[in-house]
Amino acid sequence: MKYQTYLIDLDGTMYRGKDKIPEAKVFIDNLNAKGIDYYFLTNNTTKTPQQVADNLTNNHQISAKADQVVTPSLATAAYVKNMFDDDVENHSAYVVGEYGLKSAVFGTGIKLNETNPDVVIVGLDYDVTYHKFELATLAIKRGAFFIGTNADTNLPNERGLVPGAGSVISLVETSTQQKAKYIGKPERDIMDFAAKAKNFDPKTALMVGDNYNTDIKCGINANVDTLLVYTGVSTHEDIAKQEIKPTHEVESLDKWDV
Amino acid sequence: MKYQTYLIDLDGTMYRGKDKIPEAKVFIDNLNAKGIDYYFLTNNTTKTPQQVADNLTNNHQISAKADQVVTPSLATAAYVKNMFDDDVENHSAYVVGEYGLKSAVFGTGIKLNETNPDVVIVGLDYDVTYHKFELATLAIKRGAFFIGTNADTNLPNERGLVPGAGSVISLVETSTQQKAKYIGKPERDIMDFAAKAKNFDPKTALMVGDNYNTDIKCGINANVDTLLVYTGVSTHEDIAKQEIKPTHEVESLDKWDV
Numbered sequence: 001m002k003y004q005t006y007l008i009d010l011d012g013t014m015y016r017g018k019d020k021i022p023e024a025k026v027f028i029d030n031l032n033a034k035g036i037d038y039y040f041l042t043n044n045t046t047k048t049p050q051q052v053a054d055n056l057t058n059n060h061q062i063s064a065k066a067d068q069v070v071t072p073s074l075a076t077a078a079y080v081k082n083m084f085d086d087d088v089e090n091h092s093a094y095v096v097g098e099y100g101l102k103s104a105v106f107g108t109g110i111k112l113n114e115t116n117p118d119v120v121i122v123g124l125d126y127d128v129t130y131h132k133f134e135l136a137t138l139a140i141k142r143g144a145f146f147i148g149t150n151a152d153t154n155l156p157n158e159r160g161l162v163p164g165a166g167s168v169i170s171l172v173e174t175s176t177q178q179k180a181k182y183i184g185k186p187e188r189d190i191m192d193f194a195a196k197a198k199n200f201d202p203k204t205a206l207m208v209g210d211n212y213n214t215d216i217k218c219g220i221n222a223n224v225d226t227l228l229v230y231t232g233v234s235t236h237e238d239i240a241k242q243e244i245k246p247t248h249e250v251e252s253l254d255k256w257d258v
Numbered sequence: 259m260k261y262q263t264y265l266i267d268l269d270g271t272m273y274r275g276k277d278k279i280p281e282a283k284v285f286i287d288n289l290n291a292k293g294i295d296y297y298f299l300t301n302n303t304t305k306t307p308q309q310v311a312d313n314l315t316n317n318h319q320i321s322a323k324a325d326q327v328v329t330p331s332l333a334t335a336a337y338v339k340n341m342f343d344d345d346v347e348n349h350s351a352y353v354v355g356e357y358g359l360k361s362a363v364f365g366t367g368i369k370l371n372e373t374n375p376d377v378v379i380v381g382l383d384y385d386v387t388y389h390k391f392e393l394a395t396l397a398i399k400r401g402a403f404f405i406g407t408n409a410d411t412n413l414p415n416e417r418g419l420v421p422g423a424g425s426v427i428s429l430v431e432t433s434t435q436q437k438a439k440y441i442g443k444p445e446r447d448i449m450d451f452a453a454k455a456k457n458f459d460p461k462t463a464l465m466v467g468d469n470y471n472t473d474i475k476c477g478i479n480a481n482v483d484t485l486l487v488y489t490g491v492s493t494h495e496d497i498a499k500q501e502i503k504p505t506h507e508v509e510s511l512d513k514w515d516v
Contacts (some may be wrong), residue, residue, distance in 0.1 A: 104346075121265065125388065127386045127387070127388065128387065128388050128391075129385070129387060130383065130384045130385065130386050130426075131419070133386075133421050134417070134420045134421060137412075137417075137418075137419070137420060137421050137425075138417055138418045141418060141419060142418075153432050153433055153435070154395075154433060159392070159396055160395075160396045160399060161395070161396075161398065161399060161433075162392045162395060162399075162431070162433070163388070163392060163395050163429065163430075163432075163433035165392050165393075166432060167391070167429050167430075167432040167433035168429065170284055170428050170429055170431075170432035171421065171425050171426065171429040172421075172425075174411050174421075174424060174425040174428035175411055175412060175419075175420070175421035175422070175425035177411070211319065213512075243490070
């Protein structure tokens with residue numbers, strides 16, 4: 001089947017850290033040539049959609065606009081709006097995270113409250129401190145709803161696999177004896193948000209990514225077909241072990257017939 | 259039986275935060291009157307033994323000397339010395355924690371190494387940052403042995419139940435996909451350390467505390483008799499549910515015949 005909408009992961013799929021994946025650019029060129037809609041579905045919450053698009057465009061020569069970028073920050077903001085039936089102005093949040101997350105959440109109009117918020121949202125925060133963990137812990141113990149942006153335990157940087165959002169969130173899960181409600185991949189929440197926000201039919205969409213545990217599981221959870229590309233995390237050996245296989249597999253994205 | 263050595267918990271047993279427990283002072287006076295040895299066995303790693311003793315003496319009128327205080331910081335330092343057969347000078351550690359922990363660990367003579375240590379020790383750190391978590395994570399992933407001082411998920415302060423060492427450690431356990439080796443109560447390591455350092459016979463010792471999950475379990479794990487006092491965390495209802503009961507139970511410590 002020919003897919004009408006592509007949801008595409010970034011790191012390991014469109015590039016590897018600072019390194020280009022030339023086959024990924026060919027794939028995007030092919031989508032553009034046929035006028036097929038595509039969106040980048042990333043678990044990055046630290047950057048704004050504009051920053052993510054600029055990185056693709058300027059550093060990887062992959063054309064991207066801010067409104068083609070879907071992040072757990074945006075999906076979390078929508079989740080919170082929905083929680084309060086759009087009456088966000090009369091509710092409050094405390095957020096542990098970078099500007100990408102804070103700008104999305106507080107962009108809804110929800111108030112900032114450090115001591116008695118209705119919801120606590122925890123994501124990756126390179127400036128996290130004990131004080132922030134204490135505020136989050138006390139607020140959740142007081143009854144605030146607990147959202148974790150995404151469960152990724154690690155992310156790669158030039159020094160190695162450093163702590164990801166899931167690790168930061170796990171501290172608060174331990175200190176509150178509560179599990180967070182997660183929004184990012186592999187949860188279907190981010191896909192459902194994308195389908196609604198970008199107005200596409202999940203039945204004719206394809207989730208493309210290199211990581212079985214986030215990208216492919218997200219597609220599976222949201223009933224969206226999946227394409228695993230072997231340019232990143234998951235290996236043939238990993239996939240052989242999985243009971244539910246990706247809908248499609250390809251060595252590199254230039255080989256995929258859009 | 260009359261016990262020859264008492265191991266005594268602090269918060270909930272000797273005092274409640276800043277509040278005195280007058281019956282606890284009576285108990286200590288009784289021990290002193292009979293010349294019975296006693297040590298304070300606390301999971302506090304942030305303070306030095308001298309600071310702990312000064313707090314008891316000055317704020318609670320309970321006479322205590324620094325060498326009567328046993329902490330996971332001291333037990334961890336001894337554990338590390340033993341790991342390297344006393345050849346600590348040729349080994350290195352990275353420590354996430356307060357001065358109480360750092361002074362004990364580096365007091366052994368072990369070198370500080372942030373990037374390639376032999377051992378990473380994580381405890382409660384009120385100034386913890388992402389950078390410290392990153393250093394700990396990378397070092398453990400590189401092969402450093404991972405020690406957690408104590409597993410307490412929370413500790414009480416005037417604002418509520420804030421994150422404890424166990425919460426801080428859980429972040430690193432998640433980011434490294436490894437469990438820490440724990441030293442503090444309820445592990446027997448701290449009791450074995452105390453018996454060796456203070457030269458007492460565990461068979462004639464009694465562990466006294468208010469918390470079944472730390473104090474009493476520590477005694478059980480180390481084959482030391484236990485006395486639960488109902489002035490703190492554990493309730494009669496909690497104890498009724500436990501399969502292994504404390505050896506003794508008492509409403510307040512003045513009622514205990516030393």
